[in-house]
Amino acid sequence: xxxxxxxxxxxxxxxxxxxxxxxxxxxxxxxxxxxxxxxxxxxxxxxxxxxxxxxxxxxxxxxxxxxxxxxxxxxxxxxxxxxxxxxxxxxxxxxxxxxxxxxxxxxxxxxxxx
Amino acid sequence: xxxxxxxxxxxxxxxxxxxxxxxxxxxxxxxxxxxxxxxxxxxxxxxxxxxxxxxxxxxxxxxxxxxxxxxxxxxxxxxxxxxxxxxxxxxxxxxxxxxxxxxxxxxxx
Numbered sequence: 001x002x003x004x005x006x007x008x009x010x011x012x013x014x015x016x017x018x019x020x021x022x023x024x025x026x027x028x029x030x031x032x033x034x035x036x037x038x039x040x041x042x043x044x045x046x047x048x049x050x051x052x053x054x055x056x057x058x059x060x061x062x063x064x065x066x067x068x069x070x071x072x073x074x075x076x077x078x079x080x081x082x083x084x085x086x087x088x089x090x091x092x093x094x095x096x097x098x099x100x101x102x103x104x105x106x107x108x109x110x111x112x113x114x
Numbered sequence: 115x116x117x118x119x120x121x122x123x124x125x126x127x128x129x130x131x132x133x134x135x136x137x138x139x140x141x142x143x144x145x146x147x148x149x150x151x152x153x154x155x156x157x158x159x160x161x162x163x164x165x166x167x168x169x170x171x172x173x174x175x176x177x178x179x180x181x182x183x184x185x186x187x188x189x190x191x192x193x194x195x196x197x198x199x200x201x202x203x204x205x206x207x208x209x210x211x212x213x214x215x216x217x218x219x220x221x222x223x
Contacts, residue, residue, distance in 0.1 A: 033211075042118070042202065042213035043158070058210065090157055101146055101206045105157040 003027065004106035006091050011111045013078070013085065021076045021109045023091035032074035033092040033103060036060060043090065049074055078111065086113045117141060118205050120214035129223050133190040137203030137214055140184070144207035147179055147186045152200045152216065162188060193221045 004025045013019045023032065031050045035043040045058030049068040063082025068074055078085045088110050092103040119138050127133045135149075146165050150158035164170045164177040164186065176189040186205075190197055198221045203214040 040215065042215045043204075044213075045210055048210065101211065102148070102160060102163055103204075103211055104160060105150075108157045 004091060004093055004104060006089075006106040006109050008109060009107065011109055013111060013113050015113060016080045018077055018079050019111070021078065021089055021091075021111070023074045023076065023106060024072055025091075025093045025106075026072060027093055027104070028071075029093035029095055029104075030071070031094045032068070033094075034058075034064070034066065034074070034076045035090045035092065037088040037090060037108075046076065085111055087111060117212040118203055118214040120203050120217050122217050124218040124220060126220045126222055127193050129193060129195060129221055131193050133193050133197065133219050133221070135188045135190075135201050135203075135217050135219070137186045137188075137205075138184055139186070139203075139205045139207075139212075141205070141207040141212075142181075142184065144184075144205045146206040147177070148204040148206070148211070149175075149177060149186075149188045150202040150204060150213075152202060154199075158202055190219070193219075195221050195223055197221050 007022045033048040034046040037043050044060050046064050047066040049055035055066050055068050065077045090108045091106040094101050094103045117140050149162040151161045152158045162175050162177040164179045170177045174191045178187045200216040200218045202216045204211050
């Protein structure tokens, strides 16, 4: 089955810890994205990558880091510098360069800071 | 002005009626427009894409785009209880997708 997988589904973190959220896709999409969703809010872009070994900051990149070593994978690290990390994290992918830019989402990771 | 605005509060519609959702956007250079459906606790699911002025129909869903008025809407005909969800409007421009906060739809049997 083609799709986007995210793990873990739920993640609990103590204050001061870094955690890494996994995102993998087998859709052969070039572009991948990380969003954050807070209750009652729209999605906010954290980072995106249009090609392997390259990525750009989104609107709320502070306290986060990413890597794109493989086309299929785009992990997100939530660092201890992120002041309020409790949120629903969504990974998406799309065909880069396409005018239409339809983005498809993984199932999400719900992060809670204890 | 917010990039993408969805101002309506929760929308309650009787089963079988038409649900109408509206969205405005600020960037006149926006190229592509999307509606996502998000069930509680789940990730967004793409249900409609529209790229040119006019209407686009897909099953019970119709998207309407008016670039001059910077306005995009979604109609859900013959609403079903399974349509109860939050609907997110998204607009692509400046190399990224901007989302509205969403509109909750509740279909009453």
